[in-house]
Amino acid sequence: MGFVHADGYHARVCGGSLRHVHLAVGHDPSTQMTVSFSSIRSSQAVYHRVGAVMVGTHPDQLDLYFEEQEPPRAYNATPVQEKHGHYYSPYQHHVQLQGLEPDTQYYYKCVILKPQDQHEQHEQQPHAGASRPPQRKDDKSLRGNPNINFEEEVLRAQEREEVTVDVDDDGVSTLDEDEGAPHDEDDNGSRRLAQRERRFLNLVYYDSTRAECPPPHKIRRFQTAPPIGSIGKKKNQQEGQEDGQQQQPPSLKFAYLGDLGQFTHSIENLKHLVTHQRSEISAIMLAGDIAYTGYDNRRWDTYFDFMDDFFMIDEIPMQICAGNHDIDKQENDSDIFLAYENRFRMPQVKPAELGTYQGPTGYLDMDAPDYPLPYEYGNSYYAFPYGVTHNIFLNAYASMEPTSSQYQWLVHELEAVDRSVTPWLIVTMHVPVYNGFDVHHHDLQIVAAKQHLEPLFVQYNVNLVVAGHIHAYQRTNNVALDILDPKGPVHVVVGAGGRQCKAQFRTEEPDPWMAVRDATRYGYGTLEIFNQTHAKWDWIITGESGKFRKWLALTCMFCTFCWQDHFESRLMSLFSLQFPSAISLMF
Numbered sequence: 264m265g266f267v268h269a270d271g272y273h274a275r276v277c278g279g280s281l282r283h284v285h286l287a288v289g290h291d292p293s294t295q296m297t298v299s300f301s302s303i304r305s306s307q308a309v310y311h312r313v314g315a316v317m318v319g320t321h322p323d324q325l326d327l328y329f330e331e332q333e334p335p336r337a338y339n340a341t342p343v344q345e346k347h348g349h350y351y352s353p354y355q356h357h358v359q360l361q362g363l364e365p366d367t368q369y370y371y372k373c374v375i376l377k378p379q380d381q382h383e384q385h386e387q388q389p390h391a392g393a394s395r396p397p398q399r400k401d402d403k404s405l406r407g408n409p410n411i412n413f414e415e416e417v418l419r420a421q422e423r424e425e426v427t428v429d430v431d432d433d434g435v436s437t438l439d440e441d442e443g444a445p446h447d448e449d450d451n452g453s454r455r456l457a458q459r460e461r462r463f464l465n466l467v468y469y470d471s472t473r474a475e476c477p478p479p480h481k482i483r484r485f486q487t488a489p490p491i492g493s494i495g496k497k498k499n500q501q502e503g504q505e506d507g508q509q510q511q512p513p514s515l516k517f518a519y520l521g522d523l524g525q526f527t528h529s530i531e532n533l534k535h536l537v538t539h540q541r542s543e544i545s546a547i548m549l550a551g552d553i554a555y556t557g558y559d560n561r562r563w564d565t566y567f568d569f570m571d572d573f574f575m576i577d578e579i580p581m582q583i584c585a586g587n588h589d590i591d592k593q594e595n596d597s598d599i600f601l602a603y604e605n606r607f608r609m610p611q612v613k614p615a616e617l618g619t620y621q622g623p624t625g626y627l628d629m630d631a632p633d634y635p636l637p638y639e640y641g642n643s644y645y646a647f648p649y650g651v652t653h654n655i656f657l658n659a660y661a662s663m664e665p666t667s668s669q670y671q672w673l674v675h676e677l678e679a680v681d682r683s684v685t686p687w688l689i690v691t692m693h694v695p696v697y698n699g700f701d702v703h704h705h706d707l708q709i710v711a712a713k714q715h716l717e718p719l720f721v722q723y724n725v726n727l728v729v730a731g732h733i734h735a736y737q738r739t740n741n742v743a744l745d746i747l748d749p750k751g752p753v754h755v756v757v758g759a760g761g762r763q764c765k766a767q768f769r770t771e772e773p774d775p776w777m778a779v780r781d782a783t784r785y786g787y788g789t790l791e792i793f794n795q796t797h798a799k800w801d802w803i804i805t806g807e808s809g810k811f812r813k814w815l816a817l818t819c820m821f822c823t824f825c826w827q828d829h830f831e832s833r834l835m836s837l838f839s840l841q842f843p844s845a846i847s848l849m850f
């Protein structure tokens with residue numbers, strides 16, 4: 264179904280049906296979860312629809328009911344090219360589930376209430392959210408505009424059928440093998456340079472027309488976090504017990520992705536993550552540059568179509584931070600971060616204070632944006648505990664100056680962390696403080712983060728700082744203000760998520776703080792935490808079939824990391840690794 268435009272934009276038409284379901288943790292992930300999803304395009308709706316989620320601990324007994332606590336969000340944007348018409352987003356529904364049990368698997372179903380049912384549903388169902396009357400949207404002036412992308416009437420009829428709350432199926436669509444993706448034919452690690460160059464530069468967008476629309480009322484599931492300060496059960500323990508498998512030792516496992524996009528190599532990463540990690544990952548941390556829309560807001564819809572096809576972020580919460588490609592300023596407009604703020608709902612400190620771009624009109628170079636941009640609170644920066652970890656997400660494109668709201672909030676947040684409860688302190692932001700590659704060294708955001716934030720990371724003994732932005736993988740040794748120091752954080756760059764991976768080394772001889780650097784392979788990281796003192800980091804190359812080496816472990820001030828960076832052995836000669844004496848080799 265669907266169609267493919269001549270410009271390569273692969274639209275999937277689902278008739279305004281409920282889709283793009285994704286999760287994010289609440290302030291306390293052991294008892295709260297936010298379910299977000301899209302419904303009808305906002306340009307079409309006379310009334311916005313009320314979104315709700317039915318929840319239970321058994322798929323046949325969804326006996327909890329939550330309505331969205333705020334009216335659904337929508338935004339519009341001036342198009343880059345007039346031929347595309349003015350862009351109106353689908354309504355974005357964010358339903359906050361509260362009062363859940365820790366470490367518990369829940370099943371849920373997203374529903375959109377018919378306009379005539381909204382009042383009845385409010386009276387019939389116990390619900391946690393405050394009911395709100397439907398609000399009329401005056402769109403008469405839009406209907407005569409030929410530039411508006413109305414979907415076909417036949418699909419609107421289909422949409423009217425789909426808004427009923429009956430369970431119609433629990434099926435899943437299938438995803439074909441990506442025939443267009445380059446395959447590794449050499450298993451001995453001798454792939455030729457020409458083949459690798461092709462891999463670096465392949466920027467084919469995902470074609471979402473190759474899969475069906477997700478069933479609108481599919482029953483999905485998620486697992487709440489363990490109580491704050493504990494590891495809890497292994498995430499897949501319940502499934503293992505059902506299968507008669509042995510109980511596994513407890514652990515928490517997070518996946519770290521950066522600069523993901525919706526390209527051939529993004530597919531490789533998500534496929535690997537879904538195939539090998541989905542049952543174990545508790546949360547996905549996405550270090551910015553999310554959709555790579557290229558100034559075309561329609562690509563936010565194709566991005567979520569892409570994510571729909573991997574059945575992951577509707578089961579596993581995904582936490583995001585802002586990257587330069589998420590600014591989304593249109594050439595003819597001054598709005599910024601509209602999709603980033605409206606399509607996601609992170610555990611916010613306060614409601615967003617989102618301003619507009621005050622610089623010159625016209626084109627904004629996303630690779631060198633102004634600093635700072637007016638975006639406080641909301642999805643801009645926030646923090647949450649998860650088991651024995653405390654996770655802080657920062658926005659390098661908002662102000663990081665000591666007088667800024669973000670900086671002052673960060674100091675307060677760092678001071679408030681009780682390391683006896685959450686010993687693991689992890690920061691995720693888009694720009695790296697340490698950069699061994701020959702790009703982005705003069706970014707205003709990197710300069711500011713290095714000057715203002717790194718001293719805080721050192722002062723408050725942050726364990727791990729994860730960034731993207733550089734389309735590469737890099738891990739430092741423990742370092743504090745450019746000096747090797749076992750008390751300093753380890754900085755990791757995970758920007759090899761799918762966008763062009765081609766950065767050159769800044770110097771042939773790596774800096775003393777550099778442990779690993781590579782800009783030739785795509786991949787993602789996992790952090791598995793076993794207890795208050797031991798954890799393991801894995802860097803996983805995807806779409807590869809060569810033999811890998813596994814390495815090393817080190818002891819840091821508070822906790823013990825075990826590092827595993829997987830590379831083909833033939834690539835080892837590219838690296839000149841140096842390790843401080845505090846690190847003990849395990850392999």
Ligand SMILES: [Fe+2]
Pocket residue numbers: 552586587588693731732733
């Ligand atoms: Fe970036």
